[in-house]
Amino acid sequence: MPLQGLCWLVCCRQGFSLLARDHGEKEEEESFELRNQDEHTHTGRGQLEVTLSQPTRTANGTPCLSGVPEEKRSLITLKSKMTMDEDPEVLVKGWLLREVQGGWLRQRRFWFVLTTDSLDYYSGPERDARRQGTLVLTSLCSVLWPDKHTYKQTGYWSLTVYGRKHCYRLFTKHYNEAVHWACAVQKVIDSKAPVETPTQLLIRDIEENKFNPEVVEHIYEHNPILRYTQSPLYAPLLPFPYGSLHHTHMAGKGYMSIREEAVRLFNCLQQLESAREPIPLIQGILQTCLDLRPLRDELYCQLIKQTSVTNSHVQTQTQTQPNPQLRYWQLLTCMSCTFLPSCSILRYLRFHLKRVQSLSVDPEVESYASFIAQALEKTRGRECVPSWEEIQGLMGRQEILCTVHYPGPGCCQIPITSHTTANEVVRQMAERLGLQDSRNTFALFEQNSCWEKAIGGSTIIADVITRFENLSAKDPDSDCQCRLCFKLYCLLDTDSISTDNIEYLFLYEQCHEMVVRGQLPACEDDLLSLAALRLQCLLGDFSALSPYPPLEQLFPAEVVEARALLAPVDPPGCPSFPGGL
Template sequence: KKRRKTDTRAGSVDWQKRCVALEMQLLRFRLQAGKIRELLAEKMQELELRVTESDQRAERAKKQVQYSNSLANVQPSESENSVFRRYQDLTNQVQEKDAVIKRLEVQLEKQILVRAQEAKIIEEKAAKIKDWVTFKLREVSVVRTPLTPRDSIQLLKKHYSQPQPGGVDRLHHLNVPSQPQPGGVDSPSPQPGGVDRLHHLNVPSQPQPGGYPAAGPFTHLIYKNITVPVYTTLKGKATQISSVPLHDDDSGSEDDSGSLASLRTSTLGPERKGSTPGSPRAVKRGVSMSSISSESDYAIPPDAYSLESDYSEPEHKVQRTSSYSCESLREPEMLEKSGYLLKMGSQVKAWKRRWFILRNGEIFYYKSPSDVIRKPQGQMELNSSCRIARGEGAQTFQLITEKKTFFLTADSPNILEEWIRVLQNIFKVQASSPIAMETTTAKPTVRGWLTKVKHGHSKLVWCSLVNKVFYYYRNQDDKLPLGQLRMREAVVEEVDRSCDSDEDYESSGRGFLSSHCTLVVHPREQSPTYLLIGTKQEKDTWLYHLTVAAGSSASFKVGTEYEQLVGNLLDVEGDPDSALWRSESLCFCKDGLRSPLTTLPSEALQTEALKLFKSCQLFINVLVESPSIDYHMSLAQNALQVCLTHPELQNEMYCQLIKQTNRRTPHNSSLTQCWQLLAVCVALFLPQQHFLWYLRQYLQRHADPRSEVGKYAVYCQRSVERTLQNGEREAKPSRMEVLSILLRNPYHHSLPFSIPVHFMNITYQVVGFDGSTTVDEFLSTLTQRVGMRKPHLSGFALFTDDPSGRDLEHCLQPSVKICDVISKWEQALKELHPGKYEGTRIVRLMYKSRLCFRAQAKGETERERLLLTYQVNDEVHQGHFPVNKELALEVAALMAQVEHGDLDRPAPSSASCSSPQPKTQQILLQALGRFYPKHYKQDCSMDQLRDLSERLATKWSVLRGCSASECVRIYLTVARKWPLFGAKLFHAKPLPLSSVEQSQVWLAVNEDGLCVLDYTMVSHLLVTYSYQSVITFGGCRDDLMVVVSQTKEQGGGKKSVEKLVFALPKPKSSLCPNPRYSLLYCQTQGIV
């Protein structure tokens, strides 16, 4: 029993374990079975999918086979013969098509050759037409009647002066300047078949032989309003007779064809004094002055005569008919006159003495009074378009006619005043009504071509409203108006087409437009004047501005709602408590503009005003962030450029900005950015008329130094006053200017912008300026900081580098604004590198000596001497200052002592005394590379350079303990021993007209005269012309012209007149003021 019980217990334990094991196996089996079923299902699905895809591919293949068989049209039962025949047919067709292609290719080649020949013939014809048009434009005279061709041309100019509705998107890039016709011709006579094409021809200027290539874009931008003046010598001083270069036909006449004759000396012999032109015997006997004038057509300046009475006309002996007076005038005024004047010649710019007679509105001139019975040598027709321009001297003036400009000089200031008074009397009589010849620098409020009708007579005129005076001119470029209307208290109304003046006008067959608008201007105590205007937009603009000028703001019924509200504010004198300030039209509105806020003269400008508003909205509403700052910069530049291109939009721009900031939610980024755009705008231009008053009142209301908006308002107030003081800008804001306004809080600085000015000793000084700072103001700040005298005392000037990277510098005029210079420089850089401009490169300003006189050395400061030394050494380094090799090492050692101080060399007992240390050797090589003439070490080997450095080290060591100021004094003392120290050298090419034989020379202009130096050897002087021998100098086309008189034989008393013409690089030839002109001018003025 015990054994059975034990077996039973053991068996029960085994079954339990076995049961557990079996359950585990069963569980594993179930898991494996599940996985197998899943894998089997996946495999089945995959196989089913493959079968389906196979069926689909088989179906597609079957369809493709059927489609291919149908395309090939090949039947399974077709025989081999039919297939071969089909192959042959296809082969024949291919061969035929190849033959046709070859035939067409031959015809195409023939056509290309024919077209090329035709194009060549057309180009030749076009060149001939251009030459013919150029020749005709220079020679053809202006035909005033009939006026139809002139009127059509002026209307065409007016059409192109306004943006077109279909091309509004191109307003930012379109620039159609009106080119004046050569020779002063307003409108050429119509030629057969060529009138309509005259305005579209582009006649490029032909380069002069031996000339230089054209200047870069920066030169044309920064000097676009600068021309080379022309001076003459009178009474030992330079007198400017023209602000533009002379042309060959200026002051020309029949007497200019004579050859160059010799001049008599300034002292006349006793035998000549008895028969001078002014002596009684010469008049009584009728002695011809050809005995004197035939020897020389060139007169000596009045101050060169030993006796003043030699060529002066006694008042009671001169043959004249000046007693005639005009009875219609209130007081007798002379209308005729005769007498001697000096006239500038055309080929050789020298003075010629001629007898002038003014009679019947024309001026005739002869060699002498006795030649009046002969044919005159020339004549000048006077009319109301002629004008007089006084020169800088007391005895010189210009008579500017429609065809030519005549330069005349009287013997005395009294005679000059008599001639000018008589000429002005002639102009007054010829004009329809006397006009006060007052000049104004005010900006026109509105201008354009209108047809003026008065007393039944119509005329197309250029009209301009300046302040409260309405001027009308014959042409757009005229300075003397045909008439004027005082708009103060005048009545301006719009009339319908039924008025008598309009009917008379249209009945005359010269109607302006079939649907013109008419305004009537009725000044006090004058007859009414009718103005015919082509479009409704122009009519609204003229009506509004004329009404404002007439002072009818109390009852504004013209202009937009915005303009009327501004007029009402003006009537209440800007009362701060007036409800007008809170008018809905004057305050900020979330809705966009549907129409411009101001009256604009054309539909295209109205569209552009709405686009301007969208640009401002993008600038205001997009948050300014540093990574995307270029986006806001481009928006601001483009919008303001549009306003500069179209001044009519300037009032609109200010009205939009004021409306966007008026009563807007404070503490808003959009409000701040709008004030920032206004801060950029006020430095460029200002609104006109009562909008300027409105801007000032608005800024005054918001000026508060406790808030950010108030600080911007204070800054804008300062900018407005500065812009009124220095005038408006010429170019859009630069990148630096916009970034400074947006990122630097300009209201924290009185001078929000700054830029470094570099000196010749590789140092610089940072100078601050604002948007209206001129070069003169900029230099005043600079000289105070660096301890130098004013530029006119020191002879220093401000220069900029060239954006192209060439070794070229541009001298800046004192009146130019620094911001305009930077903007034009950036614009030129973008044009030179389109798509690559990143804003990392900025303009480089340099302050260096420009004029050097011996008298300036008396009061020069230490800083001036130091900078002058570095500048002279730069000329030595370039080879423009003559020094031998030994002297070159001496001056290089002096400059090394100034730059580095004492030379550190090892002691004589040192083992390395035979060769300098590496650091010392590097300093010596740097001194040689910077201070030693480069043409002396150009072909030196390494051994020779080491020998040079050793010699330099020896000379440098001698200067141990010498101060920098002492070295500078020694250097300048040595340099001033050269007779041409301080002269400005210009690389020039003498033209064939000059007597200089060399193909290339140096022109050295110093205070003693003009020197011509050998190009290969600066120390070799070819010829010198003293300032006493200079008759005329200045621009002649694109070249430099100097007319001099020299004695042919020593003691012979005869002088020859010589005209020298030199071709210079275009940027230097157009640079004004240029050192060569300034030196010539200053010397002949006797400044030093």
Template sequence: MPFPGGLWWLLCCRQGFTLLRRDYGEAGKGGADDDEAEESFELRSKGDEGAPLQVNVTQPSRTSSGSERSLPVSEETHSLITEKKSGRLQGEPDAIVKGWLQRDVRGGIKTPWLRPRKYWFVLTEDSLDYYSGCEVTARCLGSLVLTSLCSVLWPDKQTYKETGYWAVTVFGRKHCYRLYTEHLNEAVHWVCALQKVIISKPPVQTPTQLLMCDIEENRNSPEILDQIYQNNPILCYTAGPIYAPLLPFPYAAPGGQGYAGIRDEAVKLFHSLQQLEGLREPALLMQGVLQTCHDLPALVDEIYCQLVKQTTEPPAPGAAADLRYWQLLACMSCTFRPSLPVLCYLQLHLQRTENQFPDSEATWYGRFIAEALHKTKGRECVPSLEEIAGLMGRQETECGVHCPSIATCHVAVTSQTTVQEVALELMLRLGLAHSPNSFALYEESWQHVRPLPEDALVADVLTRFESSAGEEPPRKPPGRLWFRHYGCLNLDCVPCNSQEFAVLFEQGISRWSIVCWAVGSPARGQAASGVEAVPVQPFPGDSFSDGSCRVRTETDTGDEAARDQPGGHVVGLWVCPL
């Protein structure tokens, strides 16, 4: 009587694996070879088993992407990957670490009766190779070239709990190795050795970076610059996609905050830039690009390079599609400051555009961008939709500030206007420039009322108001700016009929009630004094936890003629809690 199918497979599986010579990754037949071909990494050996390993590194070329560099393929390959010239030697004197490791544990459950696939891994100064066995004549199944862009993930407990193995993940240019071992100290030893090799590698430079250096060196030779742009399409506008970032990023570098990897996000953003050409209302998409750069600061230089690329040799200079890139470049220049090499590259691009198209819209945007780059500092928030609309037209944004006792004051602000600058302008408008009291801008929302730091950007506050719009509870006012008194109150020489007195009179804080005695210029036969209630901030150090009141008085030392002057002075102040 034959065994049931499941039990028969259980008894024969190990013998079957041995017959198929798959215990340690030896050569299989049919599907096994196909699987290995699918999982091949940076390099691949196609020679016989007994022949010495000869590997020749090349890099694939895409003619449709527009992101290639017009250098010889051998030169570009040498700049990115070091060729491996020697085969496997007896005793492997160049090996840093070698040993048996498992790869791609499947099923998620450790099963003692099923022997996992093992390979003989050898780490050298140039690559991580794996073989079918530890013999010198063993076939090389793959090799991962190590550059400064490679990265390694440390083993984590979660993978160990799920599989029973400690995992070491090595990310390369196209693929990655996921290696497993049963011993933590062995996994840590491999990770440390891999990181040491990666750190020792010289920085990788992309074709765009190399061409940026060439442009900087020949900045005073227009003929050579034109030839560089003409011979290198990677620097010019392209209607097709790109398949790799223009700048180097570590392989599999995490994006964080729900984003994909940095390299993937860079490619996605280029596609988003191309969508701007056909949008009639591009402000929302521009804000999304700016927010991505704000969340992932490593992409700021990349987006600058992409925008320079798309505004170089466009098919229709000055058209609406071309101006979309210039408008986003204006928003970027008012929000982020690029690194020094990218800044020099951008400034040369702006100068070259002005020489090619004088008095054009692109030239006016270029001048606006150059001026903004001199003032741009770090932004807490990305521009609001209203600010983006103003930047697209190279105009200032109008900001409304509420002032006590008067209507709302409208102030024109730029992306770099500070709170202190707005406060000083309002003090000049209201005649408070010589006042002994201090005034500041306050941020008022349904959550809090607080004074703003002097160096805070008004544009960031407006963006916070826009972001919180619609989140207020019912019957709660939206966020707004207030111009109010700040600090200690100085009552010397505050005329009752002055704008300053009106501002102080209207200002209030819910916990305090302040009453002032003001002596004015009475008419004949009328009382010589009046009482005015002025709610202001409490004095520093005043504490009224016991419910008591405090009286502060100031004696008018002027003569009788001074009392007859119009307006009078505040001579007494009574503070009590509400």
């Protein structure tokens, strides 16, 4: 037993010695120097190169030459200069910790070298050191900068470099060093020419030859990436930077990287063809594009691809065959009423719509193309994705009916589109109620039994309806259901309001609402008198058989609650008898 313990102690000491030799114990504060342009001139380097030099160290600290004989010191210095001789293409180099997968060590120490084309790491700074890995830098690479959250968790400042195949998560104890590495890598990435995908190159060719139909048809015939397919998509049609969304405010919504989300979008599109109820799927796709703005152009390109056909396909297709592209046209209709693409994709989309109409693919498809072309002229940014009712209307290219209440028990059904604003609804309501000549101003309000809020004139009514739908879905049993209400907004001329005009009814009902909500200062006796008059106006003379409205519709609820919360007054006691009895 003692022999086994002794062997165990020797092995542990040897293991810790090797660990200290490879990874270093607590080191002194590392210093590094940035060689400026003057030093570059003396050493023969280019003017744009910035070099970070770090001295190599042993496990126990910086080597000291004070105890070395003079004849050996020159040899050591010469050897050090030979190992630190720099390549002209090297921009930054130094020791960094890299997170590795597998093994019992999560971080390993490597010698990193940044050049104008790649980020490499070696086993050491020597010339003959073995290269352990390479990350080629392009314009699609990205850098995640140091953050305090990681430092508090690990005690290291980290930076992450994302490439096409690899991701390097690097660590250092010094903030300035981490920032310098991040700046240098980002500068190399910014110097690279933008990467263009095959789809972008073909879109440019189509744009250049749009007045030559034969060339355009040849491009579509010989490039399947532009046409409808039932095969899955393995890469986005547009270039997206490598990296993840874990450092953004969208991380909590379960999104992956932009590139992965683009591929998932296409998978969702293909599910539309066989979906019995496409509206939830359409809403999910639109919500993804609302949250992740870069995906809007990608989705437009995917929909253009899935709705594109060639001239030969149109000639062979019969009218009796079901068109699998109709669901894509319906989603493209919803997209055109929700988001606008960038200028280049918008030109490509308009060309696509004209081409489809000229090919006479299908009467229904031509109707969708015409509807989308008109919608693109009116669409601006939406705050919410379309509601269930709006998507149903868009799939049939029809307007939807919006219920607008006004003071009293009345309401109106107003037809609206995805572009109708609050000012347009106010104008329609005023014309229906004969108030277009009134000098007073009117507005739409979001209203429930507890509060109301005026709606801005440029607000899209479809967004308001979507908010109502979302609130109702969160709390379907709530009594405070929201609604749209048309009301007086500003009284500019009260003398011209006649008693037999509906505007007078508006004024009366709105004053009553202000009294019930406690917005008009009045004593309790006046409030009781007004409540009695309101009750007589509603029910007429007293009758025991008449149903009475709730108390909160006649009297301010705050006054009733304040009365109930008052401490009860003790009843007076019996009077004392007179003295002498």
